[in-house]
Amino acid sequence: MPNIVLFSGSSHQDLSQKVADRLGLELGKVVTKKFSNQETCVEIGESVRGEDVYIVQSGCGEINDNLMELLIMINACKIASSSRVTAVIPCFPYARQDKKDKVMSRAPISAKLVANMLSVAGADHIITMDLHASQIQGFFDIAVDNLYAEPAVLQWIKENIPEWKNCIIVSPDAGGAKRVTSIADRLNVEFALIHKERKKANEVDRMVLVGDVKDRIAILVDDMADTCGTICHAADKLLSAGATKVYAILTHGIFSGPAISRINNAAFEAVVVTNTIPQEEKMKHCPKIQVIDISMILAEAIRRTHNGESVSYLFSHVPL
16 A cells, blocks of 8 residues: 555564554654653654654553654654544543543543544544544544444354354443443344442442343443452352353453452353453463454554545444
């Protein structure tokens, strides 16, 4: 493809390389380093004048450092006369801070702040995946393509769960009802949801199951798992309600704090995540974690964007 340059930030170089390989491109030369006072320095090592630039940087690891690195890379390309800069952010940082809650009226809306920062840095277009709240797209005045892992999830279920026709898709909270109903409809199976009551953030007080899971394979589906308290409680609830096996499928496996030990101690057959966040280290400590590769979805979105084609095909199909 002519007039296209693909750069990788330092957050997830393995995914960037897979995207580049899929597109038949070499990753652009970029050097990122830190000065002794911890300031980030980025040097773009090739001409981007008049080029269509794509920068792959996921919101994971050292999130604040990686976000700052992305902003500097966008700005460096913009002032080097690139024709368009697209930030490919598989896992959008600060996506959970998308509204003021009732408890704390002075809380920030940090996702909006991140959107403003990306726009001011010079991004012309954002490609991301499974935003925690789809209204975050409205925080931007530039084009945002929010891709979905759902087609890849459906493919994984059909290929890896032999008795999938006897499964029930479960949302671990009421907020994910739309996500599970969409998957359940496309598999032609039933769905259930768990209503959870929190006394404070990251701590679940009690759970109520709405739906019948008796003698069925329960598949928990969510957009992200952080400390995994919710999905592990949900797994226990499903087993006590008569489910035969429990799987968890999550787009973004953050797995911070006690998450890995919780998964190891829980009764999951498998915890399936996409590679929007690097999982190699986590997989060494937890054999239950399995990964769905979504690099081909991102690569196809980049190819279609560059060629001015529709991206909506990817909302329901996995590119071959």
